[in-house]
Amino acid sequence: MSKSLEEVNQSVTTQNKTTVFRKILAFFGPAYLVSVGYMDPGNWATDIAGGSQFGYALLWVLLMSNLMALLLQSLSARLGIVTQRDLAQASRETYSKFINFILYFLAEIAIAACDLAEVLGMAIGINLLFGIPLIEAVMITVLDTFLLLFLINKGIRKMEAFIIVLVMIIGFSFIFEMIFAQPEMGKVIYGLIPSLPNESALYIAIGIIGATVMPHNLYLHSSLVQTRKFDRSPKGIKQAIKYNFIDSTIALNMAFFVNAAILILAAATFYKNGMFEVAEIQDAHRFLQPMLGTKWAPILFAVALIAAGQSSTVTGTLAGQIVMEGYLNLRIQPWVRRIITRLIAIVPAVIVILIFGESVTGKMLILSQVILSLQLGFAIIPLIHFVSDKRKMKGFHISRTTQVASWIVALIIVSLNAKLVYSEIQGWLETSENPLILWLTVVPLAISFLILLLYIVFEPFVSKSKPAIENHSPHLLSLKFTPTETYSYKNIAVSVDFSTADEAALNHAFELGGMDAKYTLMHVVETVGAMMYGDEADDHETSIDETLLHEYKEMLSQKGFKVETQLGFGDPAKIIPTIINSGNFDILVMGTHGHTGLKDLIFGTTVDKLRHKISIPLFIVKN
Template identity: 60%
Template sequence: MALSFSDQSSLPEGGASLEEVHETVETSEKKGFWRKLMAFVGPAYLVSVGYMDPGNWATDLAGGSQFGYKLIWVLLMSNLIALLLQSLSARLGIVRRRDLAQASRESYPKLINYFLYFLAEVAIAATDLAEVVGMAIGLQLLFDLPLLIGVSITVLDTFLFLFLQRLGIRKMEAFILALIGVIGLSFLIEVVLARPEPAEVAKGFIPSLPNEQALYIAIGIIGATVMPHNLYLHSALVQTRKIRRTPRKMREALRFNVIDSLVALNLAFLVNAAILVLAAATFFQSGMFHVAEIQDAHQLLERFLGTQWAPILFAVALIAAGQSSTITGTLAGQIVMEGYLNLRLQPWLRRLITRLIAIVPAFLVIWLMGEEETGPLLVLSQVVLSLQLGFAIIPLIHFVSDPITMGTMVINRGVKILAWVSALIIVVLNAKLTYEEISAWMVAAGDQAIWLWLTVVPLAVFAGGVLLYITFQPLFQPQRKPYSHMPHGGDRPLVHLPELHYRRIAIALDFSSVDPYVLQHALSQGEPHTEYLLIHVVETVGALVMGRTIRDLETATDRQYLEAYAEQLKEKGYKVHFKLGYGSPKTAIADLAQEWAADLLVMGGHGHRLFKDILFGTTIEDVRHRVTMPVLVVREP
């Protein structure tokens, strides 16, 4: 019987999105509605933190203080659009087993993919910029640290991300959920203390844009709510759940993910609405129409709400928002880099690069222009995010509307219309803002406007051309041949695989409990004629300085142990040699194995993790990159 969905639901050739956690959460064995729902709950909460990061705070505070409750409808519209688009993103990941970057790579030419990748990285950098500034402000508010020091400290959260990643996706989700709880509880208390007028709040749901500045803030709110990197992130996170590839199970997975998104994103909406309502009920009602700075809001809350706990709760929630968002931003960066470029970096390196890209502009703005410019910088970062949205939304709609790749899971006409209307609203608002901003720059530049015509205008025209291309390309071009997602290519025909015969096997020993297992595996790889070289490295300071001329007690003892191993093996009929190395095992083991022209190197692995790797180093990784022969790593059972 033919499958009712596309055979492209199989894994991408050679690699899965977020491969280290791909399908690590079992769902098919859960019985009962609530147990099944809890198995699927999680991805949307990781996504939702991007909807309540410090960038949202800046736009919500600016909107509430300048226009009272009049922009609440923008928050609601943004949230409804976000619900729709995030559900489409989850559908893409569940049905096609592709994240948005992988699907784009399969569908567009290289030039278009490079440009889309560049925009995705800009969006992630803008997101991280908001998180860096928000975290620094939170640290300043709680501990009175200068912003420049706070910005520098945010580099250290790289280690927190590494720690959480090693614990697994479920524990990372639990950590994020705890931070969301801190944010939600803090603002629930703040709103209760502010006592807003319900009738005025209700009027805020009637659409209106009082002036051009309201449009700028509204677009910032949209960019802060419907974030491009979240579309990439959600399409990958849903693939951490292992589901059976049957139509019934896939529909069940789609249903539970919609519930997950509905609850998580509505919580994010309530947090954003609480910030805007708080600003409207305190600052706007008091005639303070320009409180866009988070620091100003923090200082004024105690005066308006009459309790010292108000600013403390505000700062704690700000740090929780920044810390949770930075984790999901790192995951999104990994997804777009692997999906578009087939390039994988170590998580700590990827995190450090992303964080430095965000820190440099934040550091320069604070240093050159002063701490008072952080508010406009946060709002600008969210407007930049909004400008990227069309380049992520339009491909997503095309992918989930394609009956060839989605089969019976393709979205229906009603959902498609709503999706395109959402995309049209966002693109038109952004086009209007872009035109007005460039026109204002032209007027301000005067005689120097020629430089804008030579730089900014061509870039805007090229971006517009790319947007038109990805919008209409599926109508005129047949489906492209899928790319391999494997960084080093796809599979190869296995025509002739000759047997391997190892004639010279080097064995690295460290006189620990793993040695017998290392010897056992090494001997099992050999044949009667195979020769073996036992290697041990003396790591004392004296050995590092004096090398082979060292004559201390440890060197003599190590030589005796190595000779004892060699004699035992010779008695069993094996051809065995032994050599001592001196100094760093990373170089000595590799050098001795290479000099002896070994066909295979066998080493013991002790399973060091994170901090032990930092303290003791990763010998196996360094040796593996220094030698030309295969390396077999043996762990103690």
């Protein structure tokens, strides 16, 4: 299995730091990318609705959500640090293909719901600040596709710095908003005591939990911590877990401050003046200036909203890439993934706005957060299972106390969601003119999701995890060689990638050279570590590839073939021609995965890039 976010995996070294502070600083960053998901525009909608309708009463929900988030994100970080697997990859290695496909589908729905909130939030911010119509502002959000590509090419540290700047803009904006609003501190403290005024408050509370504890962030964090290169000894792993926990605590508390500030602003401005129906971000923006007496209040509000939407959309796309690659083992070009994610969010947003008008955006934002909350159980439960597994975690599994706390959090979230779903379906059945349709569609669907939830709760207790197949084993190759009288080539290079394509490539090479030819098996390690450190790279994938290349040589040598190996590091389109042109080869044989045209555009291709760079014939074998 390929590395999670392979282009930036282990790209930040934490070793050889002269002081403890510098070492801690080297680990800081992943949690800030995660934290923006906790202050995205979806949070704004639920926080404003909660503050305007119930005053400070739901502040405790934010605090509880933040504590839940800190626990769950620390589990996610632990999984990535110890196993070098993200949550999607760990699920793929544990559950069946059918279950993984459903979990993937649910994760994609969660990411689409999250991206919908980010699209709407940014569009509303652009609309409020510059007066651009909402539909056009939604279209403008497509442009951040190019921003993500620019940032990822500059390296993960540059991306982290960009996100931290946006987080600081949001934070400073709300510091000034608090100064303008002058909330009643006694009521703020009282709001930290748990209470639910009525049934409507439960819907908002679940929306707040869904907006705060986001399923896609669990996938994201387990991957981002793998961007750090550190000592893989028990002491080094323990240190990495500790520093990442500190990183998470600081970043998530900043997110809590922003969310609390939005709710307090709504309570101190709208609830205090009897404006209980303000749930739309546009309404909140419009009323801020007359009620707080300063033009800066709405301007800072809109600037912070754009910063929140822009920062969270970058991390949401990374999460989408992680989910797709982890569950499906399918890697597509980042710009394609980005456009697909964005269109999934933009199309429904445009359709709903055109049909119902701009007034429904607030309801869409809150609905997106409730959808996120409903997906949470399907991400949290596998995560708890994985980090509790002694074998999978190699001695770094969580303690019994942490397991109990984690299961309590999962139970709270799943119970709240179950109550919400039950209440909603009951309401639909009572008000529907034709309830039979609901009994035949919605009810069976809800029951099937309940069965799936119960399955992923109990399945790991009764079965063992599937062993991870890192690459294609040489012992799985079916090599068919029948000697003939004449052969064309004496020195043959064969490019191998430890997939099923190797079988066809090797068989055709033997037909060209027979037993007397010399075969050089080439493989190029494409990790970020390989690109940066060349033959000095010492990461997990390099060691696996070296082992497999040696096994290929041993197996073929035992069959009587003359075999040498050559391991390259970096971009295959550049490294393979360098090896070929510096050797004395007669022909290069390469296997392909059989995709052309549009698939080449999506998945990328090596053959076309290197064919004009080599001075010998290229024999392409279609798999």
